[in-house]
Amino acid sequence: MKTETTETGDQKGIQTSEHERRLRLPPSAGILLALLLLGAFFTFLSPVFLKSANLVNIMVQSSMTIVIATGATIVIASAGIDLSVGSVLALSGIFMAMTLKAEWPVALCIAIGLLGSVFIGAINGWMVGKVKITPFIATLAMMSVARAVAYIMTDARPIYGLAAGLRYFGTGKIGPIPVPALIAVAVAAVGHFMMERTRAGRNTLAIGGNEEAARLSGVNVGRAQIIIYAMAGLAYGIGALIMTARMNAAEPMAGLGLEMDAIAAAVIGGTSLAGGVASIFGTVIGALILATLRNGLTLLSVQPYFQQLTIGIVIVAAVFLDKIRTR
Amino acid sequence: MMTPQPLLRMTQITKTFPGITALDHVEFELTTGEIHALLGANGAGKSTLMKILCGSLKQDAGEIMLDGKAMEFDRPADSIAAGISYVPQELMLAPTLSAARNILLGQEPIRFKPLGIIDEKALKSQAREIIDRLGMQIDINKPVQEHAVSTQQMIAIATALFRDSKILILDEPTSSLSESEIERLFQITRKLRDDGHAIVFISHHLDEVFRIADRLTVLRDGIFQGCFKTGDVTQDELVALMVGRRMNTSESQSHNVDEKEVALRVHDLRADGVRGISFDVCKGEVVGIFGQVGSGRTEVLRAVFGADRAATGVIEINGKPVQIRNPQDAISHGIGFITEDRKRQGLVLQMSIADNISLGNYEPVMKRGFLDQHARNEIASEYKRDLQIKMQEPTQCVNFLSGGNQQKVILAKWLNRHSKILLMDEPTKGIDVGAKQEFYTLINALAEQGVAILMVSSELPEVMMLSDRILVMKDGTINGEFIPERGMEEQILAKAL
Numbered sequence: 001m002k003t004e005t006t007e008t009g010d011q012k013g014i015q016t017s018e019h020e021r022r023l024r025l026p027p028s029a030g031i032l033l034a035l036l037l038l039g040a041f042f043t044f045l046s047p048v049f050l051k052s053a054n055l056v057n058i059m060v061q062s063s064m065t066i067v068i069a070t071g072a073t074i075v076i077a078s079a080g081i082d083l084s085v086g087s088v089l090a091l092s093g094i095f096m097a098m099t100l101k102a103e104w105p106v107a108l109c110i111a112i113g114l115l116g117s118v119f120i121g122a123i124n125g126w127m128v129g130k131v132k133i134t135p136f137i138a139t140l141a142m143m144s145v146a147r148a149v150a151y152i153m154t155d156a157r158p159i160y161g162l163a164a165g166l167r168y169f170g171t172g173k174i175g176p177i178p179v180p181a182l183i184a185v186a187v188a189a190v191g192h193f194m195m196e197r198t199r200a201g202r203n204t205l206a207i208g209g210n211e212e213a214a215r216l217s218g219v220n221v222g223r224a225q226i227i228i229y230a231m232a233g234l235a236y237g238i239g240a241l242i243m244t245a246r247m248n249a250a251e252p253m254a255g256l257g258l259e260m261d262a263i264a265a266a267v268i269g270g271t272s273l274a275g276g277v278a279s280i281f282g283t284v285i286g287a288l289i290l291a292t293l294r295n296g297l298t299l300l301s302v303q304p305y306f307q308q309l310t311i312g313i314v315i316v317a318a319v320f321l322d323k324i325r326t327r
Numbered sequence: 328m329m330t331p332q333p334l335l336r337m338t339q340i341t342k343t344f345p346g347i348t349a350l351d352h353v354e355f356e357l358t359t360g361e362i363h364a365l366l367g368a369n370g371a372g373k374s375t376l377m378k379i380l381c382g383s384l385k386q387d388a389g390e391i392m393l394d395g396k397a398m399e400f401d402r403p404a405d406s407i408a409a410g411i412s413y414v415p416q417e418l419m420l421a422p423t424l425s426a427a428r429n430i431l432l433g434q435e436p437i438r439f440k441p442l443g444i445i446d447e448k449a450l451k452s453q454a455r456e457i458i459d460r461l462g463m464q465i466d467i468n469k470p471v472q473e474h475a476v477s478t479q480q481m482i483a484i485a486t487a488l489f490r491d492s493k494i495l496i497l498d499e500p501t502s503s504l505s506e507s508e509i510e511r512l513f514q515i516t517r518k519l520r521d522d523g524h525a526i527v528f529i530s531h532h533l534d535e536v537f538r539i540a541d542r543l544t545v546l547r548d549g550i551f552q553g554c555f556k557t558g559d560v561t562q563d564e565l566v567a568l569m570v571g572r573r574m575n576t577s578e579s580q581s582h583n584v585d586e587k588e589v590a591l592r593v594h595d596l597r598a599d600g601v602r603g604i605s606f607d608v609c610k611g612e613v614v615g616i617f618g619q620v621g622s623g624r625t626e627v628l629r630a631v632f633g634a635d636r637a638a639t640g641v642i643e644i645n646g647k648p649v650q651i652r653n654p655q656d657a658i659s660h661g662i663g664f665i666t667e668d669r670k671r672q673g674l675v676l677q678m679s680i681a682d683n684i685s686l687g688n689y690e691p692v693m694k695r696g697f698l699d700q701h702a703r704n705e706i707a708s709e710y711k712r713d714l715q716i717k718m719q720e721p722t723q724c725v726n727f728l729s730g731g732n733q734q735k736v737i738l739a740k741w742l743n744r745h746s747k748i749l750l751m752d753e754p755t756k757g758i759d760v761g762a763k764q765e766f767y768t769l770i771n772a773l774a775e776q777g778v779a780i781l782m783v784s785s786e787l788p789e790v791m792m793l794s795d796r797i798l799v800m801k802d803g804t805i806n807g808e809f810i811p812e813r814g815m816e817e818q819i820l821a822k823a824l
Contacts, residue, residue, distance in 0.1 A: 205675070216632070
């Protein structure tokens with residue numbers, strides 16, 4: 001059984017938390033090693049892999065996954081699940097695009113997109129926390145409803161050619177580092193901080209660990225659930241910002257199946273589906289592993305379907321190894 | 328003339344768990360064609376002994392002999408194969424399947440081996456045959472959950488019969504039955520006995536036991552107290568054996584109770600299993616609630632704490648009526664609740680000691696809007712000193728602590744909330760003797776400080792030692808109120824059974 005809650009640590013530097021002094025290596029050591037091995041493997045097989053352009057590519061590809069997987073990690077830590085990731089992302093992107101087309105200020109459009117995804121997340125949280133629908137069903141329903149709304153609002157047509165101000169969030173750079181990567185790091189850092197040092201974060205872990213004990217200790221579980229899913233919604237909205245900026249378009253079909261990536265990254269990263277444990281750092285590595293796998297396999301000209309197969313196997317292997325390690 | 332060789336002999340059965348000896352060289356014996364009652368207070372070791380007989384647990388020492396042959400049960404299937412069937416208190420039936428399906432579960436007649444298609448006709452006729460043998464009228468096609476509980480019990484017994492078990496263990500079979508249903512159960516049990524089955528009857532209802540059992544075995548604190556023919560012993564003698572004269576050497580405490588200051592007054596409290604009860608607890612007073620499992624004790628505490636949304640009644644705190652609809656309301660009025668099952672309701676096992684102490688109560692550890700880890704650990708260290716919690720560091724996972732220390736962490740959580748009224752449900756359950764004593768000292772200290780304590784316990788010596796007043800609960804009502812003095816044990820126990 002996992003015995004630590006979260007770990008401090010982000011890409012800027014690793015401090016082991018107090019919990020880990022007592023244990024062997026932090027669990028993330030395992031997947032970090034896996035990531036490095038994976039990198040070594042592809043470097044060996046492809047001369048292009050380690051080129052800076054390719055590494056930047058991996059950073060950007062993983063950025064969006066990191067952002068939405070942070071949201072998913074929070075939900076999974078509460079012993080919930082969120083299947084509506086992709087649909088909420090699409091809808092949020094559409095809000096942004098439509099307001100941009102109406103020539104409103106860019107900042108306002110982004111705010112509207114984010115508010116939209118937060119609001120939808122809050123509805124998810126309300127269904128789970130107050131109406132007491134199980135997360136799987138509630139977010140499954142939202143997945144359909146949000147997607148349908150996206151189609152209806154856009155008449156099933158993509159929205160192209162958005163205002164220039166948005167592009168920065170997708171393709172801009174600060175120094176050599178792409179903006180999406182910086183956004184991802186910021187989201188992960190905030191997510192980690194939230195889990196460790198805010199009431200909402202502790203409540204999330206408490207509810208995931210033992211909802212009844214949390215309730216009987218005075219946690220307002222219903223309200224906490226709304227906050228949990230709303231925060232996840234915010235993360236999906238930021239993901240929508242990155243995607244919409246990069247594609248310079250919003251379409252109702254965006255993000256189909258994205259929830260799988262989000263959940264996979266979280267699970268590979270060591271967040272248990274049973275709840276009560278969260279590792280944002282692990283999620284970041286999980287997302288990097290997924291992006292590295294896709295990138296490396298593409299460089300090796302592996303066909304897309306085989307890529308999907310490989311990724312599926314990696315996910316199962318990661319969870320399996322995790323189970324062995326924590327026995 | 329009975330065969331000289333008993334059907335079953337369990338000899339010198341010993342089983343220990345960390346900190347507790349559950350069974351200490353216990354003897355138990357069964358002959359064919361008898362109803363044998365197994366008696367003892369909660370925690371006496373009855374379930375442990377039966378779990379060993381059923382193969383769910385393995386004894387540390389001692390032998391099980393069936394028809395003179397020594398048996399090794401490594402898993403329940405071994406015991407079932409040997410002809411022993413266990414009907415637990417919470418009937419293990421598949422609620423949505425029909426009675427017929429349940430009775431033959433796992434042994435359905437198959438029509439076509441490779442595909443495993445069930446032969447419905449054969450299934451139903453075999454099921455019907457068993458039901459008839461029991462002399463019952465049951466619709467064997469209805470899903471089990473649509474039958475009355477008493478009928479479900481019959482179905483559970485039929486399941487055991489189908490396996491042609493020689494030994495049937497009935498664990499508290501009468502707890503949810505009406506008088507007429509109990510009589511029906513007894514008729515069937517007697518019939519089974521006359522057919523040569525041996526039935527172990529576990530119950531704490533002494534009057535029923537006297538009606539049905541041929542012999543009685545009494546356990547207390549894991550020690551065999553004796554085996555008697557029903558006619559050879561009186562109820563009072565049995566109670567004395569179950570309770571024992573051994574009381575804790577420490578004198579019972581009486582606290583400085585200020586009778587004018589009623590901290591908690593409850594009037595006409597009703598909930599599932601609680602039928603309109605009223606009582607008070609004064610500041611600095613320890614009121615003990617004693618009763619058997621199922622008498623409504625936990626439900627009373629849950630209702631007062633707002634953990635049960637369906638509860639109704641009037642609650643007054645310090646003389647003022649209050650609305651308690653959920654745990655947060657209760658907490659805001661200064662009530663704390665140490666639950667019965669610390670692992671499932673009291674602690675988040677994946678979290679650290681410090682986190683559990685601060686669970687839901689973040690104000691004391693907030694600095695500039697965010698959680699201050701240092702403060703959180705400091706508070707935990709304080710409680711480590713005050714309550715003598717054996718732990719290494721506040722950041723240690725609470726899962727690693729012993730039961731007694733886990734219980735102290737939960738107490739620390741409520742002390743950190745400055746609870747003025749503490750509800751405790753079996754606070755020393757599953758704790759070793761040393762930790763129990765420490766807990767008693769803590770409870771007395773809290774009472775001295777003016778905390779009002781309402782404590783549920785099924786350990787009579789404990790309740791008598793700590794309480795200023797004892798309320799005895801039975802069947803959802805208060806059946807008696809005592810100011811504990813030595814020698815009252817039998818009276819109190821009698822009111823509970």
